[in-house]
Amino acid sequence: MISDNLHYFESQLQGTKARLVAVTKTHPVALLQEAYDAGGRLFGENKVQELVAKQPELPADIEWHLIGHLQTNKVKYVAPFVHTIQSIDSLKLLQEIERQAAKHGRVIQGLLQFHIAAEETKFGLSLAEAEEILESEAYRSMRHVQLTGVMGVATNTDDEQQLRREFRELRGYFEHLKARYFAQQPAFREISMGMSSDYRLALEEGSTLIRVGSAIFGARNYGAVS
Template identity: 45%
Template sequence: MTIAERVAAVRDRIAAAAARAGRDPGEVTLVAVSKTVPVAAMREAYAAGIRDFGENRAQEARDKFPAFGEDVRWHFVGRLQTNKVKYIARHCHLLHSLDRLALAQEVDRRAGRCGRVLPCLVEVNVAGEPTKAGLPPEKVVPFLQQVAGMKGLQVVGLMTVAPPTDDPERVRPVFRQLRQLAEEAARQCRGLPGIELRHLSMGMTDDFEVAVEEGATIVRIGRAIFGERG
């Protein structure tokens, strides 16, 4: 299949999953995860209608920014070191992996220097995997209270990475828990400045349909669009 055909197939699957849940597929943003993908392949995805690209290496993202116009929205989806914030602060549309106070402080500082407010998602380690980044669920609300009011960032939702599985139904509880956590955190943090939990970034190639059924507003798809990495 060509990249255009893969994009169309993924969009069809998103639409079908949304229909099963009684949702509008227009509520779901498809982010094509383009880490290690050459710009030529990204241009094929762009020609197929993709406008949201996800990168997980700050310097690679920095090098790709000039290859596209301002209609492309760049998502940073990997763990971000504080000393790499400078590479993405100006051009990143959404940071998916805010997970510690030191990172929030550096984002606040760097985005402020650029005269902008950087939208962020708090990464949550819902499944409690020791090898995964992200806050444990019980620490999300205290963290939101810590970062509320920072001038250079706004928290607009939560993100999680589900454990790998051959059966997406096994990770449905992970996605459901993230949605429930977002609802509860929104109640507890109502009125806090800079906290507006409207997005759920969850679901990748092996499980995105279940994530959409459980309320994902952003899915991060790499392999199903660009094929296996070399």
């Protein structure tokens, strides 16, 4: 079942630049192993505690993305192994990622998270805040963080026009930052947007990473996560 779902989404991405992030929150290691056995290698986790518990139980070649809000005091737990932190929303967080990655002699990739949804509860930067980070001396001196693109969480709505507006807004931020700050950096290429319910619209608007959980693993189980 999981293998069928995974292969379905992979088939949907044929001919696009997008990759699939299998979102694993609340799902047990056994189901993640099924996804791995079906060819999945890019997994996204929302919570540090779950990520740290699951990572040692699964094959070492998984590319782990942290996609949930990250507190600075928890960076140290994922710094030894996380590939990409998709939810960078402050200079303070970037500085801590730099510090912890340096301790492990690693470069951690990151996406700047923008606030594109109508809901105030969602996290994310404004364009002005992102530019302030990118123009700071602190950011320019970093050697252990590589920004590779942008991420956003759209409004939870069935209104396709609103979703398109929000996805286009995020793509616009990406194009602006690419032209102004990353024109000579081919690694800055990711636009992480779109989930199980709206990924088709996100792909049409230029997504390079879609984050799909329930449509692969089934309904979330908020009980056991071991």
